Structures are given as C-alpha cells and as structure tokens.
Amino acid sequence: MTDALSPASQSTAPPTVATAGDPTAGEVLTAHLTAQATAFLRALPTLRGEPGGRSDEQGEELLRAVRRVGGALHTFAGAMEPGWAQDLRDELRWLLDMLAQEPSHNRRLARLLTTLDSLTRAAAPDRLPAQRGGEPSATGMLAGHPGAAKARALLERQLSVARARIHTSSLQELRSARLHALADRMTLLTGEVPLAASSSAPAREVLLPQAAAALGALAHAAEELPLLRAGAAYNGDARHRLRTGAPLPDADAALGTDDAPWLRVRILVKRARYALEVCRPLLGGQASGTAARLESLSRVLDRHQEAADAASTAAAAARTPRITPATAYVLGVVHADQRLEVEAARYSFGCQWPELRGSDWPDWPVR
C-alpha cells in the first residue's frame, strides 16, 4: 500500500503544495482506496457466482474491504467530494449489513453450542481434587442435565432456519441491480477517487489531524463508559450481579439498553483502526503500538457483541411455546453465561484501555 502511490492528478485547486517526496492527502487516500476497491472486485464474482458455491474466505475478504473503504470515507470525508462519499458510504453500509448477517449467525450458533458443551461436560473420572495452578478439569454446571440435549437441538434448529432464510435473501441481493450499481462505483474507484480541493495539501497536514479526530471521538465515547465499574473484576469488590440485556421480543434486535454505548465504542475503535491503516505510510511504523492495541480492543468488543447477541438468542429461544421446563432452565443458564461473557469483555476493555491511551500515537488527543 505504501509504495503504490498513484499520481494526485485528481486534485483541482491545491491550497498548499506538497514538497517532493512528501505525498499529498489525495495520493495517500487514492492508494488506499484503490487497493481496497481492487480487493473488493476480486472477491465479488466468487460470492455472486454460483449459488451455494460461496467461499467463506472470499466473503471475509469482501467484508474487510467494505469496512475499510467505508471507514476511510467517514474519517477522511473532508478530503473527498462530499456527496459522492456519503452516497457510497450508504451503499456500503447496506452491503455490509446484508453480508455480515450470515457469518454472524454462524458465529453465534458456534458460540452457543460451545457454551452448552462446556457447561454439560462431565468431570473426568480420574481428576485430582485440585490441580496446583493449572486449569482444573471441572464439572460443567449442567453436566448430565436432562434439558441440555433438547436446548441444543432447539438452538440448532432455530438458528439454522434463520440462517437459511438469510442465505436465500442475500443471494438475491447479490444479483440485484443495486449491487451491480455498487460494483460499478467500486470499479470507478480503482481508477479515480473524487477528491476535494484540500486533498492536494501534504497528507501529513490533512490526514493525520483527521485520524487524530477519529481517535479523539473514540476517547470521548470510551471515557463515558462505566470503566471504573467494568475495570473492577466482577463489578468491584468481587461482588457480581448479572444485569443488562433485558430480552426484547426480536432476538436479533435484543440488545440491552446498557449495551448501546459499548456497541458504539466498538464502531469507533474500528474507525480509528482503519484511519491508522490509511495513515500508515505517513507514520513510518511510529504508531504501530497504537495500531496493535486498537486491534486487540476491536477483538474484545467483537466478543462483547457476539456474547450479547448469543444471550439474546438464548433468551428468545426460551420463549418458544411448548418447550419443557428442563430446556428452559438450560437456556436460562446459557443466557446468564453469555451475559457474563459480556461482563468479562467489558472488564478486559477496562484493563486494556489505559494501555491504548499511553501508547505511541504521536498526538493523542487530551481531554
């Protein structure tokens, strides 16, 4: 990405002239967007080619590119033609929402089944009462519980039905006129990025402040989180109480009111991460620690969201008519277990956040 800078021919009225060897904002942005659009176009045909022949890897590749282009269009909007950037972002958001559903469903099912299996695992007969320091081969809380197999079957059935529906509808969308139009826009992007006048200024002067603003937005939102509480294990004083995530009627929409600011921070972490990727050629490895920490926080908040989704799914499954009390009981345990994963992710975020603030980003915004 760093060595494939294309000429800044798109700039119209340079307010500042970039010196030789010092790339303009337009050059850096174009290099990044072109590379991502190329990746997008490489992955797309496989996805919409033969129905059912979809490769997960290609899907990941496409989602990766969509997220990065969308992030750059948001963070560096000031250096691009505004109407164009907003339109493309909207279309990319639509595609992302559509394509992310199926992998999200797969992860959720895998998570719920792993949880159930872990909770129902029986103790090894020869286990020692306590293994010094190591992980004890503990009995699952639901070992031998009569509802476990039924709950597993119920979750598998419900999620498989939902996934099949999503798969069918996303295959239709992949062949829609809307997607064709989006693909055309991405093809144009590999040749020319519609830039604003300011993009002919040195990248260092235009893009670094915008990336810093993305980090600032993240810092602002993260520090509004109840980090003192989340950063103390088991909510401080090692006294825990499972809260949040009141189950709503629709499992997919069922995110507790308490979750919203965390989900917002997840998006801001990703935006900051992608902004740093765009600026990487300008930083010469300087903010690599910051980038690594953002990646780690991003993983923690992905886990937060997946666990919150899984908890809602378990709660919704428990409202299925005519299930047995034993099945419902197991789903209650799974719900609580996943809300605990949510708490654990928040705790992890609370521990890692100060490290990000103290990392090697040159102009960390001070509040």
Place this chain on the structure above:
Amino acid sequence: MTDALSPASQSTAPPTVATAGDPTAGEVLTAHLTAQATAFLRALPTLRGEPGGRSDEQGEELLRAVRRVGGALHTFAGAMEPGWAQDLRDELRWLLDMLAQEPSHNRRLARLLTTLDSLTRAAAPDRLPAQRGGEPSATGMLAGHPGAAKARALLERQLSVARARIHTSSLQELRSARLHALADRMTLLTGEVPLAASSSAPAREVLLPQAAAALGALAHAAEELPLLRAGAAYNGDARHRLRTGAPLPDADAALGTDDAPWLRVRILVKRARYALEVCRPLLGGQASGTAARLESLSRVLDRHQEAADAASTAAAAARTPRITPATAYVLGVVHADQRLEVEAARYSFGCQWPELRGSDWPDWPVR
C-alpha cells in the same frame, strides 16, 4: 480475655517451669476456654427456654462460642487431655451442625430473593445511557420476565417448609438429654480445663508453635487451590465459563466436586483465626494484621459457601415437577448467577491470599 488468667493449678508435671509474668500454656488456654464456656452458658437458656421465643442474637453468641471452643480443642489438643478434648469436640460439632442450619437457611432464602429482585429490577425511566465511572442503574437481566414472580414464590415456599422442619427438630434437640450432658460439660469447663502435662510450660513455647501449625495447614491447603486461575478475573484472559456445582438430587448436599477444597480451606481459615485469638495475650498486638486478614478471608469464604448453597437450591427447585418453563428459565439464570458469585469469591480470595502471606505473623510457615 488477656487479663483474666486463672491459676495453672491443673498442670501435673511441669517439663519446663514458666518464669514469673510469663503465663503457662495452661493459664492462657484456661482463660480462653473459661470465657467461651461462660458465653455459651449465658446464651443457652434463652435458646431452649420458650419455643419460638428464640433470639437470633443469642443464637449467634452461642454459635460463636461453640466454634471457638471447638477450634481451640482442635488446634491446642496437644496441651489438653486427649480423650476429653476429642469427646467434647464431637459433641460441639453435633450442636454446631444442628444450630447452624436455621440461620444458614435464612441467609440462603434472603440471598436468593435479593438475587431475584436485583435481576428483575427494571431500568429507571430517566437513566442516563452511561454514568461516568459510577454504578449504572442497569436493567435487570430478567426485568419483566413472566417467570420471576413464580420462581420467587416457589423458592420462598420450598425454603420456608424446610426451615419449619429444621426449627421443630432443633427445638427437640435443644431439650434432649444429649444437650443437657453437653451443657454439664461446658459448666465444668468454666471451673477446670483438663490439661496435659505439657501445659505447664510457657505458653509462648507451647501455643505459638501450635498456632503456627494451624496457619501452616491453611497455607498448605490454600496453595493447593487453583489460585492462578481463580486469581485471574473471569478465569484469566477475561474468558469466562461457568463450571462446577453439578446439581445433585439433594439440594443441601449439592456442592460441586470442585467446591470441596474451597470449603476445606474455609474451615482451616476459621481454625487459624481462632488459634490467633487464643494467642492474642502472647502476641501483644503483633499479629493484628494477620488476624484482620484472616477475618476478611473468612468472610469471603462464607460468601463462597452461601453462594454455592444458593446455586444448588435454585438447581433443585428447577426440578420441581409441573413448574412452568418460564419459572425454570428464571431458576437457571439464578443458578448461573450464584455460581458466578462463587467465582467472584474465589477471585477475591486469590487477590487477598498473598496479603495474608505477607502479613505480620512472626513465624509464617515457609513451604
């Protein structure tokens, strides 16, 4: 306790002669046991006086004395007449097991109802999305859940029935010949403690090593616990999985196999605590930090046991025939929540344990 030393007239063949102002082991033990036996006899009549007129405070006082006499008989057995000490300990253990049931039941019911209320608490309508640093008024996981009220009524009914049964049977035992015989033994103890020959040696030489041995036994058992795992919040890497406490048919016996070593350490903490109380006159405030930390660990492990019991009770209640799935679901959440309290208590123990090892006990046993 320290200034009420009775004469060491019970000692028979002194192997070492205590110097003036340096109390013998017999003197220190007699002072302690006499004081505790007196407290026991003061509390007993109220307890067995009028049925139903039992005072909780008197019961606490009596249990306190029973635990301390039993602990001293165990730890300082070498300074007392062996057969006598063992017989009395057995009888005190019987009384303790009998009397501790009702308060334990009361605490368990209170804990389960508090848990349910906390999980079903609805969000305040005017709450802010995130309160900086403070405790957010979060929505309970079960807010508005149809099974919550039924689960509450079920737990209340089952525990009240069990408590009434325990109350009746313990009132009978309090008027039994066995208790009369025990009361007679305690009356004798206020006058004369049957000591061994070694008790005429200086208390410092006899009792301090025995108290150190009690701390050593605790250290040995505690360091066999999976402290690395428990000491890392959410079982390390902030990845949690609810384990242990496989529900057994009888709720009162339902303690997970994983819990046993922790419950054993709870007993050893109490023994060490009571041993330090006996030695207090010899230490002149020296090990007051150790004593305070033992008290804190004791509270943590009480919480561990109460939560483990409550989890088993919820699991057992969920096996009640003909309950609704919604009720069972809520009991599953409560079970998981209480197992989480168990985890939180272990984490707290793992954090506090190193502080005890580094505290001001003069001869901390090195492993």
